[in-house]
Amino acid sequence: MPIFDTHVYLESYPIPGVNQNAEQIAQVMANRGISNAVLFSQRALQVDPLSGNRILKALIEPFPALFGAAVAHTSRIESSVLAIRDLLGAKRFVGTLLVGKDLGQPLHPMLSDEILVACRRYQKPIFILTPNAACVEVGLHFAKAYSMHRFIFLGMGGQDWQNAIAAAHQATNIFLETSGVLDMAKLPAAIEVIGAHRILFGSGAPYQDPVATLGLLAEAGVAANNMQRILFDNATKLFALAE
Amino acid sequence: MSDILDINTLFGPYPLANTDLAIDKLIASMQLHKIAQAVTYSTLGILFDPTVGNAATRAACGDHAELLAGATLNPNLYFGNKASLHSLKSNGFKLARLFPNTQGWKASSSAFHALVHDLGEVALPLMLHIEAAGEVAELAQALGSYSAPVIFANVGVNQLADLIAVLKVRPNTYVETSSLTGVGAIKAIAESVGAERLLFGSGTPYQPVMSALKVLEFSGLSGEARTQILGANARRILS
Numbered sequence: 476m477p478i479f480d481t482h483v484y485l486e487s488y489p490i491p492g493v494n495q496n497a498e499q500i501a502q503v504m505a506n507r508g509i510s511n512a513v514l515f516s517q518r519a520l521q522v523d524p525l526s527g528n529r530i531l532k533a534l535i536e537p538f539p540a541l542f543g544a545a546v547a548h549t550s551r552i553e554s555s556v557l558a559i560r561d562l563l564g565a566k567r568f569v570g571t572l573l574v575g576k577d578l579g580q581p582l583h584p585m586l587s588d589e590i591l592v593a594c595r596r597y598q599k600p601i602f603i604l605t606p607n608a609a610c611v612e613v614g615l616h617f618a619k620a621y622s623m624h625r626f627i628f629l630g631m632g633g634q635d636w637q638n639a640i641a642a643a644h645q646a647t648n649i650f651l652e653t654s655g656v657l658d659m660a661k662l663p664a665a666i667e668v669i670g671a672h673r674i675l676f677g678s679g680a681p682y683q684d685p686v687a688t689l690g691l692l693a694e695a696g697v698a699a700n701n702m703q704r705i706l707f708d709n710a711t712k713l714f715a716l717a718e
Numbered sequence: 719m720s721d722i723l724d725i726n727t728l729f730g731p732y733p734l735a736n737t738d739l740a741i742d743k744l745i746a747s748m749q750l751h752k753i754a755q756a757v758t759y760s761t762l763g764i765l766f767d768p769t770v771g772n773a774a775t776r777a778a779c780g781d782h783a784e785l786l787a788g789a790t791l792n793p794n795l796y797f798g799n800k801a802s803l804h805s806l807k808s809n810g811f812k813l814a815r816l817f818p819n820t821q822g823w824k825a826s827s828s829a830f831h832a833l834v835h836d837l838g839e840v841a842l843p844l845m846l847h848i849e850a851a852g853e854v855a856e857l858a859q860a861l862g863s864y865s866a867p868v869i870f871a872n873v874g875v876n877q878l879a880d881l882i883a884v885l886k887v888r889p890n891t892y893v894e895t896s897s898l899t900g901v902g903a904i905k906a907i908a909e910s911v912g913a914e915r916l917l918f919g920s921g922t923p924y925q926p927v928m929s930a931l932k933v934l935e936f937s938g939l940s941g942e943a944r945t946q947i948l949g950a951n952a953r954r955i956l957s
Contacts, residue, residue, distance in 0.1 A: 488900075489876065489879060489900075490900070490902040490903065503901055680901060681901035682876075682900050684899050686933055687930075687933050693928050695926070
């Protein structure tokens with residue numbers, strides 16, 4: 476069964492030789508049976524959206540199984556909008572990750588509006604980091620205010636995964652990505668409430684080994700048809716890769 | 719039967735989980751994954767009262783020979799009762815677990831220092847649950863000359879450098895694997911201080927055993943090293 480990991484980071488990991496370039500990431504993924512992955516540039520996330528995103532674009536170019544998401548920073552709106560215009564027209568860039576100054580804190584809606592408006596013409600999903608309930612709350616606000624966008628909640632609310640499921644229940648343009656805590660209860664609960672068609676496999680690699688998240692899916696007793704959707708079909712459909 | 723010994727399991731009510739972690743779930747998980755033995759503790763011991771929790775743990779371990787008892791201790795509730803510490807060993811507890819963040823105390827706590835000092839006479843292995851940055855080094859420093867094995871639990875990849883530095887200077891320290899899920903983390907520790915310092919832990923039934931097993935399987939370590947980590951290391955330090 477092909478597997479699409481929708482949440483992988485390029486560069487800036489404590490252990491060398493794991494994700495310093497696309498080749499290393501492709502190797503880690505291949506060793507674990509992961510067929511495709513969406514990469515986020517840590518350089519863009521932590522330092523400079525413009526150069527980080529461009530480096531990502533260049534690095535994934537020789538690896539057709541790897542895709543990218545443009546990182547847009549609410550404190551660097553101008554360069555983020557430039558990066559979006561530069562990259563989102565390309566098929567290999569499947570969406571935009573919207574981040575603020577503190578990755579553990581919720582995004583500020585006023586600072587996010589310009590970026591979300593700039594993304595509208597591309598009709599590609601918006602990724603949002605949701606490590607806690609406060610971030611989920613703002614993500615839900617965005618989902619309701621920008622009903623034309625589809626939002627992917629990376630990390631599925633962390634320990635507060637019940638909030639993420641409740642948000643996805645309220646807004647059908649929210650998708651939940653499976654990384655975050657390895658809690659046996661969260662995936663069965665999510666499938667029961669929102670169905671398997673809005674859940675995407677993602678690991679947060681290399682911070683979490685994809686096999687750890689795969690272990691969670693396997694042990695949570697997810698039915699085979701739902702497993703296929705979560706691991707691959709939902710991502711290719713959402714990112715319009717089959718077209 | 720396999721030789722797997724899971725150093726980190728739990729049972730009881732747990733607010734982070736949406737259902738109680740019943741002892742039957744723990745036993746079923748062990749059987750499913752062919753885990754021969756597991757060190758376990760009652761969540762009542764960290765969330766409510768160590769005395770109540772330890773009694774529940776003793777009872778569960780009395781009913782299930784494959785379970786080894788882990789005591790929970792809270793420095794905030796320790797007033798120098800050494801006899802209670804000595805009774806832990808005589809009551810069959812294999813190690814004592816402490817949770818600084820959840821229990822609300824820091825490595826600088828005088829009560830923690832007193833507890834560690836008095837536990838030194840009992841020489842019970844300690845298992846410290848790590849949550850905050852810098853906690854590994856702070857706790858290691860606070861342990862002073864504690865000579866029994868000390869196991870760091872719940873350590874993630876962002877604390878790896880701190881952890882390895884401590885493991886290098888304190889030969890009686892170990893780490894359990896349930897949160898070492900970052901790519902290459904287990905191998906980095908094994909290459910720095912040896913595989914004998916790693917102990918398999920899963921966090922079941924709250925966390926999936928499969929995740930812990932798979933991360934170890936894909937760690938890049940030899941079969942011999944993985945076998946050590948899965949059971950032999952823990953048996954050696956608990957014996």
